[in-house]
Amino acid sequence: MNALKLYGISDLRYEQAQPPVIEQADDVIIRVTVTGICGSDLSRYKKLGPYVEGMVWGHEFTGVVEAVGNAVTHVSPGDRVAACPTIACGTCNRCLSGVPSQCISLTVIGSKQPGCFAEFTKLPAANVLPLPEGIAEEAAALLEPAAVxxxxxxxxxxxxxxxxxxxxxxxxxxxxxxxxxxxxxxxxxxxxxxxxxxxxxxxxxxxxxxxxxxxxxxxxxxxxxxxxxxxxxxxxxxxxxxxxxxxxxxxxxxxxxxxxxxxxxxxxxxxxxxxxxxxxxxxxxSWNAVSAPFPGKEWTTALQMMSSGRLDVTSMITHRLPLSEGVQAFADILQQKEFFGKVLLYPK
Missing domain, CATH: 3.40.50.720 (NAD(P)-binding Rossmann-like Domain)
Structure with missing residues (x-):
């Protein structure tokens, strides 16, 4: 599959990556339809570089379920979904105390495991939320920063x-x-x-x-x-x-x-x-966007507000680009060649 991989500071490449496969009973593979560039992505691109060299990058997205593990019951292939990209361990003292945002091993897809700047990505079932009717895919791609x-x-x-x-x-x-x-x-x-x-x-x-x-x-x-x-x-x-x-x-x-x-x-x-x-x-x-019960009221509230039309994020979107232009998009944003608001990328 095609993907954007971060190799180092200002070293982002559009190239082939291995597509995800079902390995655990609660795995959900999602075909990414829209993914967004986050401000933290820009900082990592410009200043910090990747956690893991060559990692498939990105964490804001929406998509359609492609495949599920045999323990997944709340979504099925073909369902439109949003997804919380945060992985909390669920077993540390902070998680057990009901504050997964303070998990000692908190991570996000795109950092230490493959992210969503790709045609497909994978998450545990608990991170996947069915997308109500009435929420456009472009809006759903902004659900994660809205929850943050x-x-x-x-x-x-x-x-x-x-x-x-x-x-x-x-x-x-x-x-x-x-x-x-x-x-x-x-x-x-x-x-x-x-x-x-x-x-x-x-x-x-x-x-x-x-x-x-x-x-x-x-x-x-x-x-x-x-x-x-x-x-x-x-x-x-x-x-x-x-x-x-x-x-x-x-x-x-x-x-x-x-x-x-x-x-x-x-x-x-x-x-x-x-x-x-x-x-x-x-x-x-304030760190991340999760609470108990995971992924938290931030996500259910944002979904409800988007569904009702009260949380309208469309005015924030200034650019819609194919994923293949992602490398150039990062360079252009940082060079401020023009005004950039929210930039969305489309794998297909």
Whole structure:
């Protein structure tokens, strides 16, 4: 089968790979119809390289069941499915305590086992969710990042009528904006340096957009909120600078949830660090998108919201490309030859 394999930093190749086969009774082989490029894929491509050299890459996708093991009963060949790409051991103390997102051996397909930048991929039956009618395949390909953003919100105490600031309007940031509106938030502030991302943020439900080129996000937000700040600030940019700056955005007694991954040291100026203490902030780290019972309410909620039409992600999609153009797509995205939102790849 055709696949994208990551061999090293900036070394991605489109070549042949062995197709998956049924080995365990709970195996499900899925023919991939649509797969998405994640922001973490870009960081690994540019900065980190693969966990395993030459691994079939990718973890966001939807598809159709091709074959199942003899213990699988909830899906059959031909069924449209979504899939949670996260593999939790199910036996460590954290898994047994009902928090599989903290599993000591947590992994994701595409890292240490073959992923979905391919014609076929394989997952355990517990990771495979039947796709309700009414959800388009393109939308279902964004189910995993939607669940990632929702997982972060479930950690917080956000209530209807409150205010949220989202710092960074990439894919996770945009989905965070949409979830904030679905939580009944009164005002959602979207913060980014890119005006095109801010336009997408408005389409996803942001009430106020802030570009911090001329004046800091903190200064502008304080003007909008009469010096109060917001109830919840979401760090979704994943940069060292914004990882510190986000601490100045909540009100006294407010919350911060970190969804971005900075991939570098985070120097924090005294002004920002003191906000934690003086404003008595609550900080959350949000990792992955799973909870108990596995794969968790993040997935069932996202599926229901997509099925009802309330979680509309189509405005995020800017490029639809064949998988064979994936190598060039990664290079183009990082060279910023044009504006890229969500990029979808099609194996066939």
């Amino acid at each position: 953003a929702l997982h972060g919100f479930y950690l917080t105490n956000l209530q209807p009528g409150r205010s949220v600031a989202v710092l960074g309007c990439g894919n996770i940031g945009l989905l965070s904006i949409r979830w904030a509106t679905l939580f009944g938030t009164k005002t959602v502030f979207a913060i980014d340096l890119d005006p095109q991302k801010l336009t997408l943020a408005e389409q996803m439900g942001a009430n106020v957009t802030i570009c911090p080129k001329q004046k800091t996000a903190y200064e502008q937000l304080m003007e909008y909120t009469d010096g109060e700040g917001v109830d919840l600030a979401v760090e979704a940019a994943g940069s060292p600078a914004t990882s510190a700056q986000v601490l100045a955005l909540p009100r006294k007694g407010g919350e911060v949830v970190y969804m971005g991954i900075p991939y570098g040291d985070v120097p924090i100026e005294r002004f920002y660090f003191e906000k934690i203490v003086r404003n008595e902030l609550t900080l959350y780290g």
